[in-house]
Amino acid sequence: MRLLITVFFICSILFNLSSCSSKQYQSLFEQKSTNTIDTVSPKNNPAFIGYRIKPQDIIQIRNLQNISYIVDAAPSTSASGGGATGGSGQTYQVEEDGSVALPVIGHVNIAGLTRPQAAKLVEDLYRKSLLKDPIIELKITNLKVTLLGELTSQGSFPLIKDKTTLVEMIGQAGGLTKNANETNIKIIRGDQLNPQVTLINLRDIQSINDPRAILQSGDIVYVSQNKRSVRNENLQNISAVSQPALLLLNTALLILSFSRR
Incomplete structure (x- = not known):
């Protein structure tokens, strides 16, 4: 005995x-405070208003009318201060003072502007000094979102398009796995001292129009396992x-x- x-x-x-x-695995990103965002109006949502350019951001510029005026014929590898040639445009880094050095027109202060505002400013300056009817395309290439959990692909994904939604980003990652809990998807944003957690239920059709589901640079999206x-x-x-x-x-x-x- x-x-x-x-x-x-x-x-x-x-x-x-x-x-x-098993319990420790499930406690990843578990909500332990009352920071959950219940309601956010589009007017107060930074992603709805538009990301504002900051120092150290990497922007890509090209003239859709005549790309040779913005992109050098010979490729370059430098991305700091000056420009570096990419496959679809010239990249420039925003300096600490908020300006970016562009060919011919020199330093242009674009910090604090949204992407469309910066594109219009650069377009107007080139129209005055050099180009006839330019069409400037400007992208911010260093913005990203991190996807973790029950997704086909995990990792960091670039935020190229304005007002990118959670559904669009999940689609870029190949969709949810069969083990995903689609009713409780966490969007974690903010600094380390005061993180905010938004819960999105993709079973609800209204989540498509939810302004909280518009992603911002630095967001972490976590998809947990379902009960089954x-x-x-x-x-x-x-x-x-x-x-x-x-x-x-x-x-x-x-x-x-x-x-x-």
């Missing part, structure tokens, strides 16, 4: 350890633990039965 009690004691310890490891997946994972853990435990129990019973003969 002592041997049986010992075997059951060992099995219970292994079961508890397995349950704890968690249950299946727990069952697998129990099975993995119970099989050697049952084998040990059978061995103990055999030893006990032979010892009584």
Whole structure:
């Protein structure tokens, strides 16, 4: 009997350890405060207003009318201060003073402007000094969102388009996996001292028009496992633990039965 009690004691310890490891995995990005955003009007949403250019941002500029005026014929590898030629335009880094050095027109202060505002400013300056009817395309290439959890692809994805929605970004990542909990998708934004968590339910058709689901640079999107997946994972853990435990129990019973003969 002592041997049986010992075997059951060992099995219970292994079961508890397995349950704890599964619970720790599920507690990733768990909400522990009251920072959840319930309502955000489009007027107060920075993503709706438009991202404003900051120092150290990388912008890409090209003239759709005549690309040779913005992009050098010979490729360059430098991206700091001056420009670097990319496959679809010339890239420039915004300096600490908020200006960017552009060919012919020199330093232009664009910090604090939205992407359309900066594009119009550059377009007007080139029209006055050099180009006839330019059409300037300006992109901010260093903006990104991090996707984690139950998605086909995880990692950092660029925010090239204005007002990129959660659904669009999930589509870029290849969609949700079969284990995803689509009713409780977390968008985490803000600094480390005061993070804000927005919960989006993709089962609700109204989530498509939800202004909170418009992503901002630096956002973290986390898709957790659904209950079915968690249950299946727990069952697998129990099975993995119970099989050697049952084998040990059978061995103990055999030893006990032979010892009584």
